[in-house]
Amino acid sequence: MGIGTVLVVDDEHAIISAIRRLLELDGWAVLSANSADEAMEVLRENDVAVLLTDNRMPGESGLHLLERARAFRPDTVRILLTGYADLPTAMEAINHGEVFRFVLKPWVDADLLAIVTEACERHRLIMGLRSGSDGTVRSLAQAVELKDHNTRGHCDRVAGYALSIATALGWSEADKHDLRYGSWLHDCGKIGVPGSILNFPGRLTPEMYTVIRRHPGWGADLGRQAGLGSPIINIILHHHERMDGSGYPAGLIGEAIPIEARIVAVADVFDAMTTERSYKRGLSFQEGADELRRLRGTGLDPLVADAFLDLLHPVGAQAVSL
Ligand SMILES: [Fe+2]
Secondary structure, eight states: OOOSEEEEEOSOHHHHHHHHHHHHHTTOEEEEESSHHHHHHHHHHSOOSEEEEESOOSSSOHHHHHHHHHHHOTTSEEEEEEOGGGHHHHHHHHHTTSOSEEEESSOOHHHHHHHHHHHHHHHHHHHHHHHOOHHHHHHHHHHHHHHSTTOTTHHHHHHHHHHHHHHHTTOOHHHHHHHHHHHHHTTGGGGGSOHHHHTOSSOOOHHHHHHHTTHHHHHHHHHHHTTOOHHHHHHHHHTTOOTTSOSSSSOOOGGGSOHHHHHHHHHHHHHHHHSOBTTBOOOOHHHHHHHHHHHBTTTBOHHHHHHHHHHHTTTGGGGTOO
């Protein structure tokens, strides 16, 4: 269901009409332009969440338009509509961050709608993060969380555990503020992962796993664009790093992993182990603590894990259920 304005640019009227019909039926507000120059005019006068443009047009190409649009309206999410012949160029544009996604012509309606929806979710997330209010950031994190049916309440619990650890380590309130935001948002890159993969009922294929492993990088891009501070970006980007270098995305080792990310890693792992998922039962807190002891040093920071284990013992759950 549409929740923003989409600008469709194509020199062929038939294509604009077909896309307009499709998007309007789904509830989107649609603006259109027949050339790059016309599109820039529309961008100047309207608040556009998503820009969807054809590449090959008389005059300026779609890719060039997206470059101009990026400089002028950096928050508008850019999608390239492209023929098979231009695919290598489109891939390169994605790798350079010029383009969020591409749609291959002829398109499948459901795919185009899914990509536009995802682009708009990204736009909403960036705008909300920039607002910087606790309530907005937390509710955005919860909206992402809802995509993964297994992780309800995960962001709040991770924030609670991480803040308890930080308090035990003597952190200041200012540092804890960033830790709270980073904990809420650590998985925000999952908006880029299709729900069909996040909620896949069986064992993930290597290809699916590759897509999931991109969520820290995608999330960090989002955070940078929203102007979040570096401790928050560090948490989003590095919460899956492991002390022995076996984590991702950078394979950082030991203290090369920012401390804020090492704290959230302990909180994240513990919550993942101790909550029930559709594919596994949750461990008890006692079993979870035993696992943390096993992982301390190899996977998780030993000092951070010890601080958390001290909190878990001897009172159990109550000590950390904020
Ligand atoms: Fe994650």
